[in-house]
Amino acid sequence: MKLSGRNAIITGASRGFGRALALKFIAEGASVVMCARSSRDLERTAGEALAMAGPGQRVVSVRADVSKTGDVENLIETALRELSRIDVLVNNAGIYGPKGPLEEMSWRDWVDAVEINLLGTVYACRSLLPHFKKNGYGKIINLSGGGATAPLPGISAYAASKAAVVRFTETLAEECRGSGIDINAVAPGALNTRLLDEILEAGPEKVGRAFYEKCIRQRQTGGTPLSRGTELIAFLASAESDGITGRLISAVWDNWETLPSRRTELESSDIYTLRRIVPEDRGKSW
Secondary structure: OOOOOOOEOOOOOHHHHHHHHHHHHHHHOEEEEEEOOOOHHHHHHHHHHHHOOOOOOOOEEEEOOOHHHHHHHHHHHHHHHHOOOOOEEEOOOOOOOOEEEEEEEHHHHHHHHHHHHHHHHHHHHHHHHHHHHHHHEEEEEEEOOOHHHOOOOOHHHHHHHHHHHHHHHHHHHHHHHOOOEEEEEEEEEOOOOHHHHHHHHHHHHHHOHHHHHEEEEEEHHHHOOHHHHHHHHHHHHHHHHHOOOOOOEEOOOOHHHHHHHHHHHHHHOOOOOOOOOHHHHHHHHO
């Protein structure tokens, strides 16, 4: 139980990947404060987690919209009041937002997606950092995904906000270097959750035929198991990953299980970070 005795906050924990994360953390021995916008789904997941919890483990649920600073502040205050100490923050809450050509989208919906995906992540980090710095220890894991590393025509708010989450993660990791706080971003893989349902419902006219057909194949093949992403995040939340920070790690494509033996090499490189491709990277001499 690699998270035994640890206390974690998980946002967007009521359904899909967030639910799987909450249950994984409980299975690994952590106490969990979970939040979501839907009280009904949140309470159902909290009930499942509580049924799995062992002696000494706590499960706390807080209805919160991470795009609202007041809700985030209440979430952090409640977590600290109930558990006294927080060791891990997982910023999982996120949405695809509007779909289609930029000029045809609702501007309010576009901004809402950025506020949830990016600003919600920033609010939570900003609110909890003083506690982590006081303790000289903390783990922050931000959910990114495929939107950070490749263009996603028709889903521009999601793509832009998730790329920003990665650069924010790298920047905050540098700000906190030497403080005992590790901050990483995670790409959990192509998951068959409600977000996939949204893409299929939107249709190829809004999200592009290539991406739509890719999602159809994903639905048919089952996608990436949720467990692959939850295992990576449990690793990053544990003492085993101490010193690994400022990285975007793929649950599917990266050999992250070996990272503890590569800390020194990783720290002195730009591996698992966003960077600009220059001609020399492609064998050109422009």
